[in-house]
Amino acid sequence: MHISDYSIAQIAALAQADVTRALEEDVGSGDLTASLVDPQRRVRARVLARESAVVCGEPWATAAVRSLDPSAAIIWHVREGQRCLADQVVVEFEGNAQALLTAERTALNFLQLMSAVATKTATFVSAVEAVPGNRASIVDTRKTLPGLRMAQKYAVRTGGGTNHRVGLFDAVLIKENHIAAAGGVTAALGRAAPLAGTAKFIEVEVETLDQLREALDCGATMVLLDNMSVTDLVQAVSINAGRAILEVSGGVNLDTVQQIAATGIDRISIGALTKDVKAIDFSMRFEEL
Numbered sequence: 001m002h003i004s005d006y007s008i009a010q011i012a013a014l015a016q017a018d019v020t021r022a023l024e025e026d027v028g029s030g031d032l033t034a035s036l037v038d039p040q041r042r043v044r045a046r047v048l049a050r051e052s053a054v055v056c057g058e059p060w061a062t063a064a065v066r067s068l069d070p071s072a073a074i075i076w077h078v079r080e081g082q083r084c085l086a087d088q089v090v091v092e093f094e095g096n097a098q099a100l101l102t103a104e105r106t107a108l109n110f111l112q113l114m115s116a117v118a119t120k121t122a123t124f125v126s127a128v129e130a131v132p133g134n135r136a137s138i139v140d141t142r143k144t145l146p147g148l149r150m151a152q153k154y155a156v157r158t159g160g161g162t163n164h165r166v167g168l169f170d171a172v173l174i175k176e177n178h179i180a181a182a183g184g185v186t187a188a189l190g191r192a193a194p195l196a197g198t199a200k201f202i203e204v205e206v207e208t209l210d211q212l213r214e215a216l217d218c219g220a221t222m223v224l225l226d227n228m229s230v231t232d233l234v235q236a237v238s239i240n241a242g243r244a245i246l247e248v249s250g251g252v253n254l255d256t257v258q259q260i261a262a263t264g265i266d267r268i269s270i271g272a273l274t275k276d277v278k279a280i281d282f283s284m285r286f287e288e289l
Contacts, residue, residue: 001166002153002163002166002170003150003153003154003157003163003166004157004163006154011059011154012059012063014059014150014151014154015059015060015062015063015110015151016063016067018060018063018110018147018148018151019060019063019064019067019106019110020067021147022064022106022109022110023064023067023068023102023103023106026105026106027102031098031101031102033101034097034098034101034102035098037097037098037101038097039096039098041096041097041098041288042094042095042096042097042289043094043095043097043100043286043287043288043289044092044093044094044286044287044288044289045092045093045094045100045104045284045285045286045287046089046091046092046284046285046287047061047089047090047091047092047093047107047108047111047282047283047284048087048088048089048090048282048283048284048285049078049084049085049086049087049088049090049115049280049281049282050086050087050280050281050282050283051086051280051281052083052084052085052086053083053084053115053116053118053119053280054081054082054083054115054118054119054121054122054158054159055078055079055080055081055082055083055084055090055111055115055118056080056081056111056114056115056117056118056119056154056155056158056159057080057110057111057113057114057115057151057155058076058079058080058091059080060107060110060111060114060151061091061107061108061110061111062074064103064106064107064110065093065095065099065100065103065107067103068096068099068100068102068103069095069096069099069100069103071095072093072094072095072096072099072100073092073093073094073095074091074092074093074094075091075092076090076091077089077090077091077092078090078091080158081118081158081159083122090111090282094289097286100286101286104284107284108282108283108284110151111280111282112279112280112281112282113145113148113151113152113155113277113279114151114152114154114155114158115155115280115282116155116277116278116279116280117152117155117156117159117273117274117277118155118156118158118159119159119280120159120272120273120277121138121140121155121156121158121159121160121161121273122159122160123254124138124161124254124257124268124270124273125138125159125160125161127254127257127258127261128257128258128261128268130258131258131261131262132262133262133264134261134262135264135266136248136260136261136265136266136267136268137161137162137266137267137268138160138161138162138268138270138273139161139162139163139164139247139267139268139269139270140152140153140156140161140162140163140164140269140270140271140273140274141164141249141269141270141271141273141274141275142164142165142167143271143274143275144274144275145274145275149166149167150166152274153166153274155274156273156274161273162267164269165200165201170199170200171199171200171201171202171203172192172195172199172201172202172203173203173204173205173224174188174189174192174202174203174204174205175205175224176205176207176226179204179205184214185204185206185211185214185215185218186214186218188204189202189204189215189218189219189220190218192204201221201222202220202221202222203220203222203223203224203247204220204222204223204224205223205224205226205249206223206224206225206226207226207227207228209232209235209236209239212225212236212239212240213239215244216239216240216243216244220244221243221244221245222244222245222247223240223244223245223246223247224247224248224249224269225246225247225248225249225265226249226250227249227250227251228248228250230256230259230260230263233248233260233263233265234263234264236263236265237263237264237265245266245267246265246266246267247265247266247267247268247269248260248265248267248268248269249268249269249270249271252268252269252270252272253272257270
């Protein structure tokens with residue numbers, strides 16, 4: 001199931017599962033430092049963004065706090081998917097001091113990672129939206145942090161991007177090594193045909209225009225154009241003539257994405273959305289009540 005198909009309850013359950021693992025990793029047998037604080041003390045904690053960002057990770061940060069203090073009061077000042085300003089208070093927590101101290105790093109880790117993915121995605125989405133006549137969507141890949149794929153794909157959606165396949169189980173993507181092992185584009189597509197009824201889609205990667213022609217002659221409905229020049233992409237769109245969905249990967253960055261979008265392709269997949277992210281700087285500050 002794609003993250004776009006998740007209900008609010010399913011997203012909350014996903015966040016809780018991620019947070020439970022993270023807290024087990026961080027807390028172990030107990031928070032030794034937080035134990036120095038009076039267990040009855042209550043505090044208010046404000047989370048500030050130190051830079052402008054698309055805020056993402058609300059269900060995860062909420063789950064981190066509520067896992068340790070179910071009665072904590074939580075007020076979000078910047079909601080999921082909205083952009084915050086530098087030094088703006090994003091969320092306030094009020095509750096047990098020990099619980100908030102223990103939850104702090106887990107909550108911030110999810111916020112900083114997921115907001116980074118959402119912000120980077122939004123930057124690429126804005127860039128292609130500025131291209132006249134553009135129809136390309138920004139798409140993620142499987143280049144995600146192990147164990148956090150769905151969280152990162154959720155962040156891509158929050159930033160305005162589109163999710164590719166979830167994993168190896170829900171769609172077919174025939175890449176260069178599959179083609180080599182299967183004996184060519186035609187052979188690989190022939191073997192994939194029986195999966196059409198169960199796979200979300202069948203996509204084949206090509207590296208040359210001749211391979212594109214071969215794939216189209218075999219009835220390919222989705223083709224990944226890998227590391228092609230802008231000149232070749234223009235020719236590929238012409239050769240395709242609307243027969244298949246065309247996706248581009250490789251060599252995509254903010255300096256090239258608008259040129260790529262202007263060729264008329266349908267999708268631009270970018271591994272860097274999830275694998276090359278610089279965490280957004282968030283800070284939590286405590287006040288006594």
